[in-house]
Structure formats: C-alpha cells, structure tokens
Amino acid sequence: AQSVTQPDIHITVSEGASLELRCNYSYGATPYLFWYVQSPGQGLQLLLKYFSGDTLVQGIKGFEAEFKRSQSSFNLRKPSVHWSDAAEYFCAVGVHTGGFKTIFGAGTRLFVKA
Amino acid sequence: DGGITQSPKYLFRKEGQNVTLSCEQNLNHDAMYWYRQDPGQGLRLIYYSQIVNDFQKGDIAEGYSVSREKKESFPLTVTSAQKNPTAFYLCASRTTSATQETQYFGPGTRLLVL
Numbered sequence: 694a695q696s697v698t699q700p701d702i703h704i705t706v707s708e709g710a711s712l713e714l715r716c717n718y719s720y721g722a723t724p725y726l727f728w729y730v731q732s733p734g735q736g737l738q739l740l741l742k743y744f745s746g747d748t749l750v751q752g753i754k755g756f757e758a759e760f761k762r763s764q765s766s767f768n769l770r771k772p773s774v775h776w777s778d779a780a781e782y783f784c785a786v787g788v789h790t791g792g793f794k795t796i797f798g799a800g801t802r803l804f805v806k807a
Numbered sequence: 808d809g810g811i812t813q814s815p816k817y818l819f820r821k822e823g824q825n826v827t828l829s830c831e832q833n834l835n836h837d838a839m840y841w842y843r844q845d846p847g848q849g850l851r852l853i854y855y856s857q858i859v860n861d862f863q864k865g866d867i868a869e870g871y872s873v874s875r876e877k878k879e880s881f882p883l884t885v886t887s888a889q890k891n892p893t894a895f896y897l898c899a900s901r902t903t904s905a906t907q908e909t910q911y912f913g914p915g916t917r918l919l920v921l
Contacts, residue, residue, distance in 0.1 A: 702847070725908045736811075736897055736912035737850075744908065783849060787908045792857050793838065793901065794865075795910055799849040 695720045695788050699798035706774050707806050714769040714801050716784030725787030726767045727795070728758055732780045740782075743767065754778070779805045810834065811913035813898050818918045820885065820892060828883045828916045830898030837903040839881035840910065843867060844895040853896075856881055857903065885918060893920050 696719045706712050718724055725744055729737040741752025748760040758769045767784060784798040811832045820826045830839065838857045842850040852865030856875040870889025875881055881900075885892045895917050899910040 727909070729912075734895075734915070734917070736813075736914045737899075739909060739911070742909055792855060792863060793903070793908055794852060794855065795840075795899075797842075797849040799847060 695786060695790075695796050697784050697786050697796055697798035699782075699784055699801050701801045702799070703802040703804065705804040705806060708776050709773050712769075712771045712774045712778070712803070714782050714784075714803070716767045716769065716798060717765050718767065718784070718786045719765065720786055720788060722788075726758075726760060727785040727787065728752065728756070728767075728769050729783045729785060729797075730754075730780050731783065731800075737783065740769070774803075774805055776805045776807065779803055811898060811900055811911060813896075813913040813916050815916060816914070818916055819921050820918060821921050823887045825884055825886050826918070828885070828896055828898075828918070830881045830883065830913060831879055832881075832898075832900045832913075833879060834900055834902070834911065835878070836900035836911075837878070838901040839875070840899040840901070841865075841871075841873065841881070841883045842897045842899065844897060844915075850897065853883065892918055894918060 698717045727742045728740040731737045743750050743760045781800045781802045783800045785795050787795050814829045840855040841853040854873040856862035872884045897915045898913040901910045
C-alpha cells in the first residue's frame, strides 16, 4: 500500500538557520511528489512538486526539495529560515489507483525561534 | 480571481443533525476532493469526483455523502451517522489534463459539535 512518512512531528530552528524536513514514501511506480504548507486555520498551499526530470526542484518562498529514488525520499530544504516560515508542512505522493489520489504524510510543524 | 471557496468558515452541528459544507471552484477543474483533517493525522480522503455525476468513496466515507451535479460544485453532507464529526474539512480540485497532477485547496471549514 502507498504511504508517506514524515518522521519528525515538530522541529524548532533559529531564524536564519538552515532547515531540512524529512519525507519518505512507499510506492511501487514512479511517484508524483509534493510539498504543501499550511498556516493555522488555513488551506494548503503548494510549495513545490516533482513529476520527472531534474531531481532537485525549486519551489516558492526559497524552498527546494531533492528526490532520491534509492532512498525513497523527498526531503524539503531551505538555506535560511524566516519567522514567517513557521507553519505545518505536508509531504504527499500522488498515485493513480481508481482515479488519481494524493496521499499525505502526518505533517511536520515548524517552530522558528528568534 | 480563480480559486476554490468553502463556506461557511465555521459550522456548528447539533446531535442528530445533518449539515452540508459548500465547495465551489471556478478553475474549470474536472476533479474535486474532500478531506478531513484531525490534529496529528494529516489529511484523510472522504470522497472524490473525477467528473460530473460521478464520485467514489475515499478512505473514511462512512457517515458522509456528496453530490456532483455541476462541475463547479461538490457539496459534502455530514450526516447524523458520523459520530465524531468535529474536524477541519478541506476541499480540493485538480485538472485532469496530462502532467497537471496537482491539487489546489480551499481555505477549509471547521465543524464543531454543540
């Protein structure tokens, strides 16, 4: 069965420090991979996506993610975190089973300290 | 402005009452989705629809019903059979064009039980 694991429930980083959020997926075929961000009480905003091609993808707000097939990972990175980045981050995999569905990880909440 | 609207932002349900959550999109997307979000559990798929007049159950459809009479609209009814309806409900839509496997989300409706 397809699944997405985000091993860190929450992470705290200092403003200006680098960030890496981990994501591992389980899917037999080539995956569609996504990172979304959610501010409290809001919907989800797409940060970036990987479908094929270059395994390092750039997204909005200075985020990037790298697809590593051998590790079944799609980790999200940012070189310098801003206080406004504090939010919940969801990794997701898109699958074609009885129609297209997106399976989400449980999320990682990012706290940013001054 | 194209987008997805959900109403109301907050909804209160009494015991034994059915309530309906609205989701409208003007993105001309074919597919629409309903998710339930509970703290620490990520998003779980309730129902999805790939085309007008057709919809499929997701992972947690019990106690919910939907209709898809128009391309723009995908209302979700939370019935009295759903014993634990308190959650944040998110609607999403997606075009079914090739290489556009990205879901876009509405702002959400928070349902509370009185």
